[in-house]
Amino acid sequence: MITQPLVSVICLCYNHERFLADALDSVLTQTYPNIEIIVVDDCSTDGSITIINAYLAKYPQIRFISTGKNIGNCAAFNTGLNASSGDFIIDFATDDVLLPERITQQVEAFKKVDESYGVVYSDAEYITDTSEHLYFHSQKYKPAPDGDVFAEVLRRYFICPPTMLIRRAVFEDLGGYDAMLAYEDFDFWIRSARKYKYHYLDKITTQRRVHDKSLSRGLYKAGDKMLASTVIVCRKAADLVQNEMEKKALAQRLKYEARHAYLTGNFKEAADLLAILETISGLPVSYRLISSLNKRKVNLSFLRKLYHLLRY
Structure with a gap:
């Protein structure tokens, strides 16, 4: 039996009490058989830790890291990355939702491209804080380029960040996220796309939640x-x-x-x-x-x- 590559899902939580159960359930119900789940809480001040502890008691395969103090999204992710061992990485904010076939579909997509490809990204559904449909990413941001996307990520926004599955080698090459920044997406795209190709998977793999405390709202x-x-x-x-x-x-x-x-x-x-x-x-x-x-x-x-x- 051929072992599928290990995928590390780094679940980043900061005051996601309202959405945390849906997020973690969506990781636990993935159809892909070889997943490492790491929950990193960046010193939440709501009831997130109570929910996390309940999941840790029920699902011992989940690993938990507390940052001890609020260090920001980029540094919190790097903490989880350093503790992970997967061949592929998902940066997963716990106010979003992974659809059940997400990891299976993206790993299969990686198998169809060569080592020059560092990222597989996809379409997504945007939802409200009560999980109601808003729109699909592809309706607002098109076309979705494939291959060398460096010039395009310079020019415009077109990648839905939570849809990315990333080779570990890319993060090792870049040294993770730049922890001095307030957000990670643009910097990661610029630095990674200079060296690696991106493959677009024309499927809806993820639900991205839009709510008042979303980072992009600021x-x-x-x-x-x-x-x-x-x-x-x-x-x-x-x-x-x-x-x-x-x-x-x-x-x-x-x-x-x-x-x-x-x-x-x-x-x-x-x-x-x-x-x-x-x-x-x-x-x-x-x-x-x-x-x-x-x-x-x-x-x-x-x-x-x-x-x-x-x-x-």
Whole structure:
């Protein structure tokens, strides 16, 4: 009998009391036979630990790690990664849900590609905090590229993060997540896609929950720590681009991020992003105007609010 490769599911919990049981049940009911389950709690202040302890008593195969103090998502994941031994890794936030065939389907997809592929990602269903359907990822973010995706991850958002199954070798090569950042996705995509190909599996494998405390809900608010991390990642990306196509892709991203930073009153981050843009491609006339307004801290946040009101 051929042993299937070990898949480590690193379940990251921080105040996920309302969703934790659904999340853990979705891992325990996977059809894939060779799974390592590691629950990392980043010092939750709600009832999450009580639920975790109940699962540990019932399912002794679950391993548990407490960070002892709140260290943030990236460092908490690295703690779980260092304790894991799987050939493949899933970074699983315990407010999301894995569909039963998820791991089976993605491991099979990996078997169809060569070692140059480091990540398999897929479609996902977005759900509310009460598990009601919102939309599918593929309805909003398409097309989904396959192969060398470096320029595309520079240019735009298209990967649903919780759908990724990742070769352990990729994390070992990168040294895990950058623990200094407030979020991991963009940095991981940039650094991994520079060296490894991505394969898209056209299946819905995951339910991603959208709720008031989702990490992404804090994006582009005044004083946004995630935006400061975006600046750091864009600097890394500027060092990694190798040709004009990639420079244009990064310039497109920088324009987008700089606009939103300026229109949300994050003037320092807007200045930093515009400085990177100037180095990469120079500032177009419209962005010279934004730069001038940004230096004077002219508040035009109403324009962004008006745009979202009209569009949504």
